[in-house]
Amino acid sequence: MTTEATEVPAGDVGSLYRTKEGLGVWKHRGKVAAVGIGHSPTMRRWDERPETSVGAWAILALRKAMEDAGVTPDQVDGLVLGEETTTGSFWPAEKPIPEDFLNAFQQTDNPLDGLAKLSAAWILKNMPELTNVKTVITAPVCMSMVLTAAIQAVGDGRTHTCLVLKGWHNFSGRYYQGGANAQDTVAGPGKFGQALAGPASYGTAMQFQRYLHKYGKTHEMMAPFVVNSRRNGLLFPEGYWAQHRPEPLTAEDYNNARWVAKPANLFDNDIPIQAAGAYLITTAERAKDMRQKPVYVLGHAGAGRFENGLYLGAKSRGVIETLEEAQGNAASTGRKLFEAAGIQSTDIDFENMYDGFGLFHVFHIEGIRYAGIKEGEALDLFQDDISIDSAFPVSPSGGNIGSGRTRFWNHTDSIQQLQGRAGARQMKKQVEVGLSGGFMPFWSNFVVWSSSPD
Amino acid sequence: MPKQSPVPNDLDRPFWDACNDERLVLQYCDSCTRWQHPPEAVCYECKSAEKLRWRENSGAGVIYSFGVIYDTPIASLQFDQPYNVAVIDLDDAPGLNVMSHLPGTPADAVPIGAKVRLIFETTPATGQKVPEWQVVS
Ligand SMILES: [Zn+2]
Numbered sequence: 001m002t003t004e005a006t007e008v009p010a011g012d013v014g015s016l017y018r019t020k021e022g023l024g025v026w027k028h029r030g031k032v033a034a035v036g037i038g039h040s041p042t043m044r045r046w047d048e049r050p051e052t053s054v055g056a057w058a059i060l061a062l063r064k065a066m067e068d069a070g071v072t073p074d075q076v077d078g079l080v081l082g083e084e085t086t087t088g089s090f091w092p093a094e095k096p097i098p099e100d101f102l103n104a105f106q107q108t109d110n111p112l113d114g115l116a117k118l119s120a121a122w123i124l125k126n127m128p129e130l131t132n133v134k135t136v137i138t139a140p141v142c143m144s145m146v147l148t149a150a151i152q153a154v155g156d157g158r159t160h161t162c163l164v165l166k167g168w169h170n171f172s173g174r175y176y177q178g179g180a181n182a183q184d185t186v187a188g189p190g191k192f193g194q195a196l197a198g199p200a201s202y203g204t205a206m207q208f209q210r211y212l213h214k215y216g217k218t219h220e221m222m223a224p225f226v227v228n229s230r231r232n233g234l235l236f237p238e239g240y241w242a243q244h245r246p247e248p249l250t251a252e253d254y255n256n257a258r259w260v261a262k263p264a265n266l267f268d269n270d271i272p273i274q275a276a277g278a279y280l281i282t283t284a285e286r287a288k289d290m291r292q293k294p295v296y297v298l299g300h301a302g303a304g305r306f307e308n309g310l311y312l313g314a315k316s317r318g319v320i321e322t323l324e325e326a327q328g329n330a331a332s333t334g335r336k337l338f339e340a341a342g343i344q345s346t347d348i349d350f351e352n353m354y355d356g357f358g359l360f361h362v363f364h365i366e367g368i369r370y371a372g373i374k375e376g377e378a379l380d381l382f383q384d385d386i387s388i389d390s391a392f393p394v395s396p397s398g399g400n401i402g403s404g405r406t407r408f409w410n411h412t413d414s415i416q417q418l419q420g421r422a423g424a425r426q427m428k429k430q431v432e433v434g435l436s437g438g439f440m441p442f443w444s445n446f447v448v449w450s451s452s453p454d
Numbered sequence: 455m456p457k458q459s460p461v462p463n464d465l466d467r468p469f470w471d472a473c474n475d476e477r478l479v480l481q482y483c484d485s486c487t488r489w490q491h492p493p494e495a496v497c498y499e500c501k502s503a504e505k506l507r508w509r510e511n512s513g514a515g516v517i518y519s520f521g522v523i524y525d526t527p528i529a530s531l532q533f534d535q536p537y538n539v540a541v542i543d544l545d546d547a548p549g550l551n552v553m554s555h556l557p558g559t560p561a562d563a564v565p566i567g568a569k570v571r572l573i574f575e576t577t578p579a580t581g582q583k584v585p586e587w588q589v590v591s
Contacts, residue, residue: 318551319491
C-alpha cells in the first residue's frame, strides 16, 4: 500500500450504511455518480494461469473502469473493495500455490492474496500506476456493500474519484464438500439448524414453500422468470452464459431440472464462476467532465444491524428466518429506499434486485411494490410480459441466474440502461429511475439510480 | 436418521445436557417474559445475562414449512437423500422455531400445519442425544 493511503477502520465502515427507517432523504442525493464500468472475462473454474487469477482479473477490471470513465490512474484517490473472493470454494491446504502465479505478482504476507482473496495492499502493490490513492475501504462481502460504501464515502468527501472492486474465484472440486461438512460432529452455530439441512438454498426454499402454501401458488410459476433471466443474460456480453454456453433455457428445462433443496432446483441456484467487476464512482461535479454519461445516486439503504463493528444481517426470532420475517425485511428496505431517494414506488422504471437464489427475487420485488404488486402477487406478475420490452421489465440484467454468481451484473445493467448503452438489453421504454442491489432480504444494500440528479 | 453429533460449548451445554436426559430446555428471560433460541450470552431484548435462565419446554409444535434435500454437502446426511427438513413453530415459545428431519414422514409428504411432538434421537459419533419431532397421527 502506498504510504499515504489511509484505511478506514473496520469499526467505522458500518457508519457508511443506512439500515434504519426514519433517516430522511439521503443528504448527498444527486451529488454522487457512477461513470465507468470494467469487467474481466468469466470462467467456470480457475485454469491456474497467472493471467486469469482473480487478482489479474481484478486489475484488468479496474483498468477498464478507469479507461471507460476517461480517468487517468493518478486521478484516482479512493479504492473500495471486498476482500473475500470465495463463493464457497477454497484453495486446498495441501496444494502448493502455482509458482508462476507467485512470480507474476508482488505478493503480500498472505500467499493466497490475489488467488483466493483480494486485499487493498495487493491491488496497490500490483497497480503501481495508482499513485494517489488516499482512502481505502474494505467493505463486507458483496458488490452491493462495496458499492454502497464507496457511494457514501464519495458523498462524505472521503474520496472524490473512487474505484470499486469485487472479485470472485472458483476452483475445481465440488462446492462446500469436505472440511466441516465431512466430519461426523458439528460445532458452531450450524448445530441448531444448517447442519440438519446442508444446501445454502435451503432457507430460501423453505420460505418459498411456505409462500406457495400461503398464497396458493406453484413452483412452475417461477419458470417465466428464470427463462427471462437466461434470455437477458444471453444479451449480456460480459456474462458467463453469453460467453461460454449461449443456450436458451425453456420452461420445460426449468420444470424438469433436478432438485437441490425442493422447491429450489438447479436453475433456482446460480452457477459459481470466476470473474471481477469494477466501477468508477465520483462526485456529480467531476462526473460532468468524464467520458460517459453520469448515472446519479438518489439514495441507498439496506437491511442489517451493527454489532461490535460488524455489519450483520437483520436478526430472525428463531433458528431460521421465516417467510414473514423475510417479507418484513424486504418491505422495510423498500420504505428506506423510497425515503432515502425521495421517490415513490411508482417512480421506479425498472428493478435489478438480486436473484441468487432466484426464488427470493419474489420477496424483493414485492417489498418495493414493483409494478404495484403486493405480497403474494409476484408470481402472477411473472405470467405477464416481463421482458425488456414490457412496461415493467423484471431483472433486465438477467442477474446471477442469467450470467453467473457475481452479484454485480444487476449494478452494471442499471448503470448501462440509464446511460443508454445496454446494447441488446436496452429497454424499449424510456427509463429514468431504477434500482439494484442485494443480497438477501435480511442482509442487503440497494442503490437508487437516476439519469438525472434531480 | 443418522446425523452429525453436536459438540456442546460453554454457552449451550445446558441445552445438550438436558437432551441427554430427554428434556428440552430453552433460554427464557424473566424480565422480558421471552423465550430465546438458539442460545446467546445475553437476552437479545434487554441485554441482561442475569435474567436469562434455562426453562423446560414441552416441544409441542406445528409444522410451519419444509424443504426436501436432494443434494447436501454434509457427508453424514447424503446416504438418506432425499430427506425432509421441516421448520416447527413451538406452541409454548411463541415466535420461536426449530428444525427437524421429521422421522417417520416420507420425503416430500410433509403436512404443513400438522401437530408434532418432541422425541429424542441418539447421534452415532458421540452418543449425544438431539431433539427431533414427529407428526402426531
Ligand atoms: Zn430480557
